[in-house]
Amino acid sequence: MDGSVRTASDDGLQSYNRGNESSLVSALKTLLFFTIMMVTLPIGLYFATKAYLFEGSMKISGVVYVAWNEGTTPKGKGKHD
Template identity: 45%
Template sequence: MERYDKASLNAANVPLPEFSQNEGSLVATLKTLLFFTVLMIMLPIGLYFSSKVYVFEGTYGMSNRDSYFYAAIVAVVAVHVVLAMFVYVAWNEGSRQWREGKQD
């Protein structure tokens, strides 16, 4: 095998890509994803049980069977709200990064 020295390998003088800006956006994206993942798990489950016990059985005096049904509807609506919020945040974050990249 031939041996190459550093000068001959870097003869093209190709600038190295800067990853520091990409690392910051990657960390921000992962934090956003982690936040919405936790929210997607905790919010529907919490709303299901709290609305079942406190709202439908406690306040409205519904039977156990009816409160299951309406609490499930509340949980499904919560899932859709979290998904819509995630899409909105991801869309705005992507367009912001695109605008910043375009101005450079």
């Protein structure tokens, strides 16, 4: 024997702490996963719909938006003759 005295309450406390650590790690993994998804998913969906839906199947590019707004001029700007 090494002279140390272990009680049942010490074993329970250690297993309780291990349970908290594993749940903390699990919560942090979940938080990290959803944080990454919140950043990458919207950006990825934007470029995917732009490339495959609008430019791929509908043959619409960003030039259409620029051409649409080119004819409208803001009122009050420019020289009035």
